[in-house]
Amino acid sequence: MTAKTGAERGGLRVWDLPVRLFHWTLLAGLAALYATQALGKMDLHARIGEAVLALVLFRLLWGVIGSQTARFTDFVGGGRTVLAYLRQGRSPSAGHNPLGGWMIVALLGGLLLQAGLGLFSNDDILFEGPLAHLVSDGTSSLLTHWHVLLFKILAGLAALHVAAVLAHWLGKGENLILPMLTGHKPWPADRPRPALAFAPPLRALAMLALAAAAVLLLIRL
Ligand code: HEM
Ligand code: HEM
Numbered sequence: 001m002t003a004k005t006g007a008e009r010g011g012l013r014v015w016d017l018p019v020r021l022f023h024w025t026l027l028a029g030l031a032a033l034y035a036t037q038a039l040g041k042m043d044l045h046a047r048i049g050e051a052v053l054a055l056v057l058f059r060l061l062w063g064v065i066g067s068q069t070a071r072f073t074d075f076v077g078g079g080r081t082v083l084a085y086l087r088q089g090r091s092p093s094a095g096h097n098p099l100g101g102w103m104i105v106a107l108l109g110g111l112l113l114q115a116g117l118g119l120f121s122n123d124d125i126l127f128e129g130p131l132a133h134l135v136s137d138g139t140s141s142l143l144t145h146w147h148v149l150l151f152k153i154l155a156g157l158a159a160l161h162v163a164a165v166l167a168h169w170l171g172k173g174e175n176l177i178l179p180m181l182t183g184h185k186p187w188p189a190d191r192p193r194p195a196l197a198f199a200p201p202l203r204a205l206a207m208l209a210l211a212a213a214a215v216l217l218l219i220r221l
Contacts, residue, residue, distance in 0.1 A: 069095030
């Protein structure tokens with residue numbers, strides 16, 4: 001790589017604060033979910049799982065009415081867009097590339113399902129999820145089985161996601177982790193700088209409150 005120009009050093013703001021907070025809070029939440037079930041602290045596991053469900057619902061809302069790079073329309077494309085990215089290595093978005101975009105859809109969809117299944121699960125001893133009473137014991141056991149199984153699939157997807165991030169770094173010299181922390185990506189001086197639109201943080205707070213309220217209503221069914 002050539003030496004950094006001033007424009008590259010200045011970088012381009014690509015990720016807003018809500019997206020960055022979402023990502024690292026999600027990671028901390030998943031670590032806590034793993035630890036709580038390993039320690040048998042199922043009440044805490046459930047509370048954190050419900051918080052993660054609210055976080056994922058928030059991200060889905062933010063994917064529709066959030067900042068430009070957070071929107072699904074910005075990074076989810078059809079087969080032709082993905083193929084063009086694979087051939088030319090240039091992403092139409094300054095944010096997620098079209099291949100990573102599908103991984104994000106898979107991770108968010110998987111997390112939504114995982115948390116949803118958790119609500120109907122039981123641990124065969126003392127604990128049952130807040131919606132387990134809505135289904136028969138047999139169905140709750142089946143959904144628990146899927147909850148356990150889906151976690152393994154999710155862990156595999158997450159490992160692939162981290163491997164892809166590391167491959168970008170080691171293979172292309174492109175560090176994607178730093179921008180997820182700072183919000184800014186290095187931007188080559190010879191590349192046109194897109195004028196990205198950022199949504200107001202208050203809108204993110206309102207969406208988070210809406211997502212949390214939806215989960216609180218759901219678990220009282
Ligand atoms: C140490 C572990 C992890 C690292 C270093 C990491 C790093 C990253 C980076 C760099 C991005 C931005 C990719 C890009 O520039 O397009 C990203 C996005 C994302 N990651 Fe991770 N990640 C980690 C773990 C996870 C886990 C465990 C999950 C969920 C199972 C996850 C879910 C996501 C999602 C949903 C996005 C999209 C962010 C958004 O648009 O809101 N990540 N991650
Ligand atoms: C994305 C959110 C969640 C993740 C990643 C997650 C992850 C896990 C994991 C890793 C296990 C242990 C699997 C194993 O035995 O190998 C587990 C078990 C369990 N989870 Fe979750 N969970 C989530 C949300 C929830 C929620 C919201 C609830 C309930 C409100 C819940 C209830 C349970 C129960 C009852 C078990 C025990 C199953 C058993 O003993 O066989 N989970 N979860």
